[in-house]
Amino acid sequence: MTDATDFFFDAFGNRNRFRILKSLGNKELCAGELQKELMIEQTNLSHDLKCLLNCQFITVRKSGRKRIYKIKPETKELVEEVSKHIKKYELYLKKCNIIKEEENGEI
Amino acid sequence: MTDATDFFFDAFGNRNRFRILKSLGNKELCAGELQKELMIEQTNLSHDLKCLLNCQFITVRKSGRKRIYKIKPETKELVEEVSKHIKKYELYLKKCNIIKEEENGEI
DNA sequence: TTTATATATGAAAAAAATTTCATATAATAA
């Protein structure tokens, strides 16, 4: 059973794609700029951007040989809500020792 | 690099856990009731609940041999925001043919 | 019209998440 919820989380619920959305919150950026800013490998970034585009979180336009990405206003709002929540609950979230417990150092 | 964002999405960004949070939006429920309502297999549900608990999205209390789960008000708000967004963009999201393209029937 | 730059694509490899399964525990009832 696949519904919109799955697509939403597939696109949205990922660290790098969320970072991309946050970066695009302030300003339009082309792929190369995102790459430098976020230190994501070129092909990964390209895959992530495609995913975000397909789920309509962002839009693109061409300019010379660059492709300039822009976040949609609705996406921006949602990203801000979620960011606020994460910030507020940071300490609790970091205490989660179920998932990624080794990395979190709490066995 | 693991930060609060990862923990947030690990717990929140999953279909079944999101369904659990939605069910708990209306009323407190024990594990058995959630199981019936959502048709999630017992051990899976238990793992999911543990994950949600650890990331502080929900709370539990004991009552006899049952464990009654309750969503936190802040989580509820966020779930509502996200639900609204998913509903609004449902058609776009369903058109996403990058992820899960076979299941979506659009090759 | 070749070369360089910016970005995209697709398949295979690797990593991570989810599911399954066998079993454990805790509380109540018989």
Place this chain on the structure above:
DNA sequence: TTATTATATGAAATTTTTTTCATATATAAA
């Protein structure tokens, strides 16, 4: 006590997602 119900745990199997890699395309510059 022993049995039963409700739920949790941990490890192995499976599935899904992410990353890597090799290559393609499109635009502009030389």
